[in-house]
Amino acid sequence: MPAKEPPIHLLQAGQSLAECEFLLRQFSDEPAIPNLIARARHHCDQAEQGSHEDTETAATLAILRAMASTFALRHVALSDVCCDFDDDDGTLLNGLGKHDSNGVSRPLAEEAIRTTEAAFDADPHDALMPLYLGHALTWTGDQDAAIAAYREAQRRAPDDDCARSALSYLHAPPTKKPQSERSHPRHAFALLRSAYWINNDEWEDALVLFASVADVRTHLATVLGPGSNDSRPGCLTGEVLDDEGAELTLHIHRPGRHIAMYDLNARLHENAETTSIDWTDVPVEELLEPPLPPGRPLRLHSRVCFPTGR
CATH class of the missing domain: 1.25.40.10 (Tetratricopeptide repeat domain)
Known part of the structure; x- marks a missing residue:
């Protein structure tokens, strides 16, 4: 439509x-x-x-x-x-x-x-x-x-x-760096941060925006599930999370509140065919308001973050 x-x-x-x-x-x-x-x-x-x-x-x-x-x-x-x-x-x-x-x-x-x-x-x-x-x-x-x-x-x-x-x-001294980061002051959203080796020499630290934690869960079920073989540069798969040092973290931004962080690596369950995540205690069904406008990229954690296009 x-x-x-x-x-x-x-x-x-x-x-x-x-x-x-x-x-x-x-x-x-x-x-x-x-x-x-x-x-x-x-x-x-x-x-x-x-x-x-x-x-x-x-x-x-x-x-x-x-x-x-x-x-x-x-x-x-x-x-x-x-x-x-x-x-x-x-x-x-x-x-x-x-x-x-x-x-x-x-x-x-x-x-x-x-x-x-x-x-x-x-x-x-x-x-x-x-x-x-x-x-x-x-x-x-x-x-x-x-x-x-x-x-x-x-x-x-x-x-x-x-x-x-x-x-x-440019010889213009910056202000002091803050002790802690706070949520985006205007929009609520979920940020998935995944860090892993994409080849023997290159390390990817990917940050992707989602409208809800439920969308993150659906996304991860797709990319980590059986038959996933996305070969595009920087794409997350269950296989790369097996590498040493790989990280998978969920950040939930709610205006006026501290960023809520969940270590998803600690919740990974693997078997011969699939990699799944234990979502216990994660607010999967919470409605995040006010929502991030569709398609809006943000500057977070010294990086450009894009909403998922999937």
Whole structure:
């Protein structure tokens, strides 16, 4: 039905951007990245044509478009200009002027600034857009504006390591890191964090958003159950959880409360064919309110987190 089209396309746009983010984070000069960005923009266009009038959908669209623009800039800076540009410590001050002699990144940088500024206030509690605005401004050499953007990112997420590192690099001392993390102040949701080896040399720390704990349980029953053989980069399977050091943790965010955490690794039960989880004492049926808008990515634990597209 038309009323359901925007959330579906928003989720599909986010899934394409999630795959793109993984490749960029692995510093992979992957030819699939431009196609993933184009696919995300196509889904955003489709969502915009659907029947919707709510401000949250418009905000999510603005955020996803800004992410696509930022990823396009990062890809060119990494692959064509061969400069550092990531979410661990930001990018080089005036990399555009100092290293991009042909100016191939200029239109992408201008677009990234324009779209992140447009989405800056879409979610006034999330650090994603000010952080990405700071990256684009740093790349173009606007140090003062970049510092202001990073300071806003740190105000919204005082524990974000990238904002802290970027401010230090720009000679703007960051504020003290908080002693403990609290739930997202605006939305309630479940966050599944899984860390495991994806090959002999690469470690994946995946963070995925869900509307409810029940959705997490359904997701894990699918990916850990018999016959699961998803081979996409960074995908969780029962086999990888057997590796030494692998972790599986559930974080439940409720505005105004501390983050509730459950070690799902300690609840794993394995036999010859399946891996299952003991959900005793976990609030599986709890309704998490107010819900995270469909398709909305967030900046949490110094990482970009996407809603599941499944």
